[in-house]
Amino acid sequence: MSILVTKEWEEYAKMVPEEYKQVMNRVKRATEVLTTEAEPEVGPTPKEVIWTKNKTKLYRFISDHPKKHKVPLLMVYALINKPYILDLTKGGSLVEYLVNQGFDVYMIDWGTFGYEDRNLKLDDFIMDYIPRAVKKVMRTSKVDEVSILGYCMGGTMTSIFAALHPELPIRNLVFMTSPFDFADSGLYGAMLDERYFDIDKVVDTLGVIPPEMIDFGNKMIKPMANIYGPFISLVDRSDNDRFVKSFKLLQKWLNDGIPFPGEAYRQWIRDFYQKNRLINGELVVRGRKVDLKNIKANVLNLAGKSDLIAQPHMVEALMGKISSKDKEYKNLPVGHTSITFGSQATKITYPTIGGWLAERSN
Numbered sequence: 496m497s498i499l500v501t502k503e504w505e506e507y508a509k510m511v512p513e514e515y516k517q518v519m520n521r522v523k524r525a526t527e528v529l530t531t532e533a534e535p536e537v538g539p540t541p542k543e544v545i546w547t548k549n550k551t552k553l554y555r556f557i558s559d560h561p562k563k564h565k566v567p568l569l570m571v572y573a574l575i576n577k578p579y580i581l582d583l584t585k586g587g588s589l590v591e592y593l594v595n596q597g598f599d600v601y602m603i604d605w606g607t608f609g610y611e612d613r614n615l616k617l618d619d620f621i622m623d624y625i626p627r628a629v630k631k632v633m634r635t636s637k638v639d640e641v642s643i644l645g646y647c648m649g650g651t652m653t654s655i656f657a658a659l660h661p662e663l664p665i666r667n668l669v670f671m672t673s674p675f676d677f678a679d680s681g682l683y684g685a686m687l688d689e690r691y692f693d694i695d696k697v698v699d700t701l702g703v704i705p706p707e708m709i710d711f712g713n714k715m716i717k718p719m720a721n722i723y724g725p726f727i728s729l730v731d732r733s734d735n736d737r738f739v740k741s742f743k744l745l746q747k748w749l750n751d752g753i754p755f756p757g758e759a760y761r762q763w764i765r766d767f768y769q770k771n772r773l774i775n776g777e778l779v780v781r782g783r784k785v786d787l788k789n790i791k792a793n794v795l796n797l798a799g800k801s802d803l804i805a806q807p808h809m810v811e812a813l814m815g816k817i818s819s820k821d822k823e824y825k826n827l828p829v830g831h832t833s834i835t836f837g838s839q840a841t842k843i844t845y846p847t848i849g850g851w852l853a854e855r856s857n
Contacts, residue, residue: 589848674804698758796813796814
């Protein structure tokens with residue numbers, strides 16, 4: 496490959512028409528991006544660890560900007576991939592935007608689970624980890640209320656946590672592309688149908704679920720577009736430095752998955768995708784039934800029009816179940832990832848969240 500893209504490449508390029516030279520140069524550039532260039536730096540916003548439990552860390556982001564808003568914000572991400580998608584790069588970071596707007600921002604990083612964590616359940620994260628993180632945020636910020644932003648599965652978990660802890664002073668809840676109603680989950684529902692997908696056999700065999708398995712499942716929703724599409728786009732646009740930077744950032748994050756604790760995965764698939772217990776009021780966590788009407792905090796619920804993972808109807812279903820007087824649902828022109836990274840995120844998502852929180856955080 497190194498010979499092909501150096502000496503022999505240049506010699507061959509002299510023999511072909513100009514338009515083909517341009518194609519060859521793009522292929523050469525794409526090859527360099529994929530094989531020799533260093534991975535991009537991620538998570539640029541300065542932060543400190545203020546609390547740990549098992550593999551999990553609680554970060555507080557550091558900023559020279561003065562704090563303008565009294566109520567701090569805790570970000571809760573999914574048990575899939577890593578949370579730095581919320582702080583991917585300078586100028587393309589929801590964390591950076593909110594910190595610069597004067598918010599006191601915290602984030603839970605679940606860490607990288609191992610086989611020894613196979614028995615962790617959703618109950619543990621919802622009843623132990625999140626409550627302790629919330630209390631640490633409040634003590635650190637020296638306030639008596641908190642806002643929580645949940646992204647993807649992190650939002651689903653946050654809704655359960657809020658419903659089970661009405662005694663905690665949660666002022667604001669922001670949900671980003673978080674599924675709540677799984678009755679029609681599209682192709683995911685077909686793949687995970689209990690008639691064909693034996694969740695017990697999967698978990699009992701593997702213990703923890705490899706990130707590659709989850710990533711492959713996501714890609715199979717639109718296999719041609721998801722498996723080959725990004726690389727075709729890279730060749731077509733490898734002369735666009737801005738596109739190449741975004742490509743490298745997203746590929747790093749997409750390939751940086753974490754193992755999913757087996758017992759938590761068993762619950763996630765069975766109780767949500769297969770049985771749809773949350774929205775139907777049938778979900779039980781540590782012996783307590785989850786009733787979403789216990790949620791009374793202010794709620795901003797964001798969906799993405801082109802999201803295939805948490806389709807808009809799966810997200811919007813929450814609105815009719817909660818008791819919040821101040822609640823707003825928005826369907827943004829974004830996808831599951833582009834709601835937090837990309838031009839639409841910076842133009843639409845960031846100011847939507849920042850403006851909504853600013854009015855409700857003092």
